[in-house]
Amino acid sequence: MAAQGFAEGQSVTRPPFFDREDYQYWKMRMECFIRGIDFDLWQVIEVGTTTITIVDKSKLSLNFKAKNYLCCTLSKREFSRISACKSTKEIWDKLQVTYEGTDKVNQTRIDILVLQYEQFKMLPNENITQMYNRFLSIVVGLSSLGKNLSDEETVKKILRSLTLSWTPKVTAIEEAHDLTKFSIDKLIGSLMAHEINMEPLSESSSKKKFTNALKVATAPSTSSSSSSKNTGSEDSDVDVVLSKLQKILKKKKNGSRRI
DSSP, X not given: OOOTTOOOOOOSSSOOOBOSSOHHXXXXXXXXXXXXXXXXXXXXXXXXXXXXXXXXXXXXXXXXXXXXXXXXXXXXXXXXXXXXXXXXXXXXXXXXXXXXXOHHHHHHHHHHHHHHHHTOOOOTTOOHHHHHHHHHHHHHHHHHTTOOOOHHHHXXXXXXXXXXXXXXXXXXXXXHSOTTSOOHHHHHHHHHHHHHHHHHHHHHHHHHHHHHHHHHHHHHHHHHHHHHHHHHHHHHHHHHHHHHHHHHHHHHHHHHHHO
């Protein structure tokens, strides 16, 4: 049983099973598995055995050995699809066409991924890990279709894709490093370290903004209170004037009666 929090690793002695889901993943796993057992086996799968003669028993043996490994990874339905194939290369090519399509289909997929790569940008409120995971899915997709990108290309692309708040850090990296020799792993590590260092400053800035917003929110109530006091004072003055005026009118009225 796997330790808590960790998934079990897959067997190094049993080929990865293909269940018709995620062919690209299975293909890369299968290549690693075959090469790990015998490099010549992979040559038989990728290149084929068209040049061998009937007496070349070692190559024939490799062909059937590799074929057996491939067949062990397939479901009954998939085995029926390739059962008529004589060589391991035929099996491999048939699976490729079935799940990757023809060269034309592959090129269309490559074009779509290249467009996604060219338009890639870091999203607002996205951290470095989230951004890099999205970027990596595009790069791995291109690699599985035979289009590999160098570290220099991916490093420069990521630096161009960062948001404006990263501009000082981008400038510092470009000035401090030769990007033709700077690995993508070192770049991501540097960006993640900078992100962690900036977190306390970001929290401080957020608190300051909250405090300022609170002051603005309370300011109108103070003004309103002051205005209320002024209004009350004005009303009191008016009452005094009216009282005096009434007294004067009353005196005049009494005087006229005496006359």
